[in-house]
Structure formats: structure tokens, C-alpha cells
Amino acid sequence: MESTVNGPTRFMLLYYAGTAIFMMLDYVLGINVRLTFLDPYPVWRMAYYGFCFVCLALILWKPSWAAFIGIAESLLTMSLIVISTAARVLIVSDEMIESGRGFVTMPEMINAGIAFLVVYVGYMRNMRNVQGDR
Numbered sequence: 080m081e082s083t084v085n086g087p088t089r090f091m092l093l094y095y096a097g098t099a100i101f102m103m104l105d106y107v108l109g110i111n112v113r114l115t116f117l118d119p120y121p122v123w124r125m126a127y128y129g130f131c132f133v134c135l136a137l138i139l140w141k142p143s144w145a146a147f148i149g150i151a152e153s154l155l156t157m158s159l160i161v162i163s164t165a166a167r168v169l170i171v172s173d174e175m176i177e178s179g180r181g182f183v184t185m186p187e188m189i190n191a192g193i194a195f196l197v198v199y200v201g202y203m204r205n206m207r208n209v210q211g212d213r
Contacts, residue, residue, distance in 0.1 A: 087204035088138070091145040094197055095135035102128050114156075115190040116163040146201035153197040160191050 101113035105124075113131075117124035134152050138145045164187065 085204075087200050088142045088145040090200050091138055091149045091197070092135070092142075094149070095131055095138060098128055098131040098135065101131075110186070112186045112189040113193065115184070115187045116156075116159045146204040149197045149201035153194040153201070156194040157191060157198070160187065160194070 098113070105111040105113065111118060111124075114124050114127050117127055131152070134148050137148055
């Protein structure tokens with residue numbers, strides 16, 4: 080493991096280590112703010128949590144990859160949020176009209192905000208690296 084861990088890398092480490100907390104909130108308290116787009120698919124949700132632990136292991140192994148890993152995983156999360164929300168909102172059904180389903184929920188907004196924050200931190204770290212290479 081590389082000896083220097085800067086602030087953005089530390090943030091990514093804490094974020095992916097926090098997957099355990101996100102899982103406990105999700106499975107113990109029923110509060111899912113990390114993978115809201117996978118609520119209807121519990122097996123895929125568990126697999127994605129496993130993927131987040133793989134991201135943590137990769138960052139521990141190679142801290143210089145932290146920004147790339149954070150950006151890639153969070154862009155995937157944001158893309159899946161957009162796709163799942165668009166599909167739910169754009170495909171109108173009788174059940175949707177009767178139940179009011181289709182609106183974006185607070186946990187989904189929190190999930191999108193978390194993913195955006197990770198992308199931002201990773202992007203800023205990469206920009207500093209590029210500027211330092213000149």
C-alpha cells in the first residue's frame with residue numbers, strides 16, 4: 080500500500096468503508112439512501128454492496144486509483160438512478176395514477192447527492208493531479 084493518503088483519497092476510503100453503515104441502515108432499519116434504485120431488486124442490491132466493498136479493497140490496495148474508482152462507481156450509480164427514475168416516471172400506468180407512485184423520493188435525492196459528492200471529490204483530485212503534472 081502506498082504510504083501517502085491525501086484528503087480526497089481518505090474521503091474515498093471512508094466513503095467505501097461506510098458501506099457497512101449504509102448496509103446496516105438498509106437491512107436493519109429499512110432506510111436505504113445508498114442504493115435506492117435497487118430497492119425492488121434485493122439480490123442486485125446485495126451484489127452492489129459487495130461491489131462497493133470490492134471498490135474499498137481496490138483503494139486500499141492502490142490508493143492512487145481512489146479518484147478513478149470513486150468517479151466510475153458513482154457515475155454508474157447516478158446513471159442507474161436516472162434510468163430507474165425516468166422509467167418509473169415516464170411509463171404511466173393505472174397503478175401509478177392511483178398510488179401517486181412516480182415522484183422522486185427524499186432517499187432517492189439523498190442517494191443522488193451522495194453519488195454527486197463522490198464524483199466531485201474524485202474529479203477535483205484528478206484535476207489537481209493534472210495541474211501538478213505541468
